[in-house]
Amino acid sequence: MEKFTVHTGRAVPLRYSNVDTDQIIPAVYLKRVSRTGFEDGLFAAWRANDPEFVLNQPQYKDGTVLIAGSDFGTGSSREHAVWALQDHGFKAVVAPRFADIFRGNSLKGGLLTVVLPQQVIERLWDMVEADPATEVTVDLQEREVRAPGVSEPFELDDYTRWRLLAGLDDIALTLRETEAIDDYETRRKSWLPVTQ
Amino acid sequence: MARTMAEKVWEEHVARRAEGEPDLLYIDLHLVHEVTSPQAFEGLRLAGRPVRRPDLTLATEDHNVPTENILGPIADKVSRTQIETLRKNASDFGVRLFPMGDLDQGIVHVVGPQLGLTQPGMTIVCGDSHTSTHGAFGALAFGIGTSQVEHVLATQTLPMTPFKTMAVTVNGTLKPGVTSKDIILAVIAKIGTGGGQGYVIEYRGEAIRALSMEARMTVCNMSIEAGARAGMIAPDETTFSYIKGRPHAPEGAQWDAAVRHWRSLRTDDDAEFDMEVVLDAEELSPFVTWGTNPGQGAPLNDAVPDPASFEDPAARAAAEKALEYMDLTPGTPLREVGVETVFLGSCTNGRIEDLRAAAEIIRGRRVADGVRMLVVPGSMRVKEQANAEGLGEVFTEAGAEWREAGCSMCLGMNPDQLKPGERSASTSNRNFEGRQGKGGRTHLVSPLVAAATAVRGTLSSPDDL
Structure with a gap:
């Protein structure tokens, strides 16, 4: 996984709440067995049907920070939603609240999801819509989002922050604890089912 | 210290705990399907890692499965590749797989319980958000992403931080014609699609016990x-009698020991939840959705709401956007909304009891002209049982299509899709834009409402017949 320390880039204002993962990437795009190449599925229906949709506007095409409404990433657990956002070039998503599974997936894959209060999100939306060249900085080191006139701290637990800063693979970390897992297995209830 | 059921099951599964780190949670059962697993197996291959516990892992084919001609090759080449990839991965890594054509094939969340693999007090995960289904047995079961699928395959554990706990208590008795689907749609409408975010919900109360x-x-x-990754119900006699005798259920002395343990899992009387929600079953009636998220629902007796009636600006904007997509006018009685398709099936309502309930309404009646009704059993075992009871005939005689088992039109990864602008009454779980096919419009309903709607052609309850 790539390390995440500080990212500065243009932002994309997505003024919708409850953006579910079926919107982020519809099911028909989930059939690939690779881990890349999901960019064409990103917001496919909105990009195809709505000329006003924010990603159809040329001034936002180079955006790398998505500023979204509350409950972003609800619904299906498809990690393809994270991959599609990353394949498009997004490095961070900022919203008032995220769905649990999407948030977990994003932080596993190095797409930084940042929770900020609704009023800060609205200020960022206004600012970016007034000047699409506005740059937004997401600073994981300092746990802070910065834009002209905005300097807003955000919360992220120390462990996840450390893992993202170091770009560490969760599986490799857990495999260091194999002894604890072996030990746990000796204590499991004897009636628990097996599949084979 | 007094603890909730979720806390007890969590504590029992902590394989490692260290200050400032997530708990390492041991996983008792890992269910796998073709859509969210290919990249996980590929990750193992690249790192040269085996599956740690193939004997705690089970795969089935469901999302891409065509529900017609299930034994023939899949016409869609990309779907076929995904299925073939699962078969190769299962074979390479020694994972048991139920392929199409196998009597045990079906939707992953129908297969686990029917085999008796889903038991109280277990931790169960799957790369599918509806893994919460298994919580009905008092298991801690939740959906995970593909990175976590790979993690569980490699280590049989997951690093996790504990959930907060929420009690949803449903008091009283449901009126006839009101079902568990109406309970959960009402709960979601009450707390919102994000209301359960960060929580595991325990459903309690007289109406839940009676289910x-x-x-x-x-x-x-x-x-x-409702945003909650897991939902749970305390195991009781109903649970035990469902599990007893199933292929993977404990037997003899093991059964007795298991039941003793399962009884101890219930939430302690003086335990405290982080949040509590209370509903009165007597006040519930058949519930349907009118919008494009499952929280946008209302009693069938109501009309399409006016977005102006929502105080919260975000909710108002969401309602306006939803009604435009759904092509609905505020004030229209929901009973007057006509549908072209009725879908009965999915991991939400594709079990034998759902089919029985719908067949009871359909029996001796006809699906309305201009309406197609798809009946898709949740598993091949469910289909077999339904046929043995004559339910398949009831559906076909009424003019419905009686299909093979799979996820089908719940998410339209197979050919069962809505056309642009087509409207459905669906017993599935999501009414998102385009969920059942590009441009399709979905109303979520119970099996009883689905059956009555198929007969009348507009959103209806059995009382309308």
């Missing part, structure tokens, strides 16, 4: 639609 296992699964299944 069958299948009805409990419907409730827990849609916990994720």
Whole structure:
């Protein structure tokens, strides 16, 4: 996984709440067995049907920070939603609240999801819509989002922050604890089912 | 210290705990399907890692499965590749797989319980958000992403931080014609699609205790639609009698020991939840959705709401956007909304009891002209049982299509899709834009409402017949 320390880039204002993962990437795009190449599925229906949709506007095409409404990433657990956002070039998503599974997936894959209060999100939306060249900085080191006139701290637990800063693979970390897992297995209830 | 059921099951599964780190949670059962697993197996291959516990892992084909001609090759080449990839991965890594054509094939969340693999007190995960279904047995079961699928395959554990706990208590008795689907749709409308975010919900109260296992699964299944990753119901005699005798259920002295343990899992009387929600079953009636998220629902007796009636500006904007997509006018009685398709099936309502309930309404009646009704059993075992009871005939005689088992039109990864602009009444779990096919419009309903709607052609309850 790539390390995440500080990212500065243009932002994309997505003024919708409850953006579910079926919107982020519809099911028909989930059939690939690779881990890349999901960019064409990103917001496919909105990009195809709505000329006003924010990603159809040329001034936002180079955006790398998505500023979204509350409950972003609800619904299906498809990690393809994270991959599609990353394949498009997004490095961070900022919203008032995220769905649990999407948030977990994003932080596993190095797409930084940042929770900020609704009023800060609205200020960022206004600012970016007034000047699409506005740059937004997401600073994981300092746990802070910065834009002209905005300097807003955000919360992220120390462990996840450390893992993202170091770009560490969760599986490799857990495999260091194999002894604890072996030990746990000796204590499991004897009636628990097996599949084979 | 007094603890909730979720806390007890969590504590029992902590394989490692260290200050400042997530708990390492041991996983008792890992269910796998073709859509969210290919990249996980590929990750193992690249790192040269085996599956740690193939004997705690089970795969089935469901999302891409064509529900017609299930034994023939899949016409869609990309779907076929995904299925073939799962078969190769299962074979390479020694994972048991139920392929199309196998009598045990079906939707992953129908297969686990029917085999008796889903038991109280277990931790169960799957790369699918509706894994919450298994919580109906008092298991801690939740959906995970593909990175976590790979993690569980490699280590049989997951690093996790504990959930907060929420009690949803449903007091009283449901009126006839009101089902567990109506309970959960009402819960989601009450707390919102994000209301359960960060929580595991425990459903309690007289109305929940009175539900069958299948009805409990419907409730827990849609916990994720309220934002909660897991939903649980305390195991009781209903649970034990459902599990007893199933292929993977404990037997003899093991059974007795298991039941003793399962009884100890219930939330302590003086335990405290982080949040409590209370509903009165007597006040519930058949519930349908009018919008494009599962929280946008209302009693069938109501009309399409006016977005101006929402105080919260975000909710108002969401309602306006939803009504435009759904092509609905505020004030239209929901009973006057006509549908072209009725879908009965999915991991929410594709079990034998759901089919029985719908067949009871359909029996001796006809699906309305201009309406197609798809009946898709949740598993091949469910289909077999339904045929043995003559339910398949009831559906076909009424003019419905009686299909093979799979996820089908719940998400339209197979050919069962809505056309642009087509409207459905669906017993599935999500009414998102385009969920059942590009441009399709979905109303979520119970099996009883689905059956009555198929007969009348507009959203209806059995009382309307």
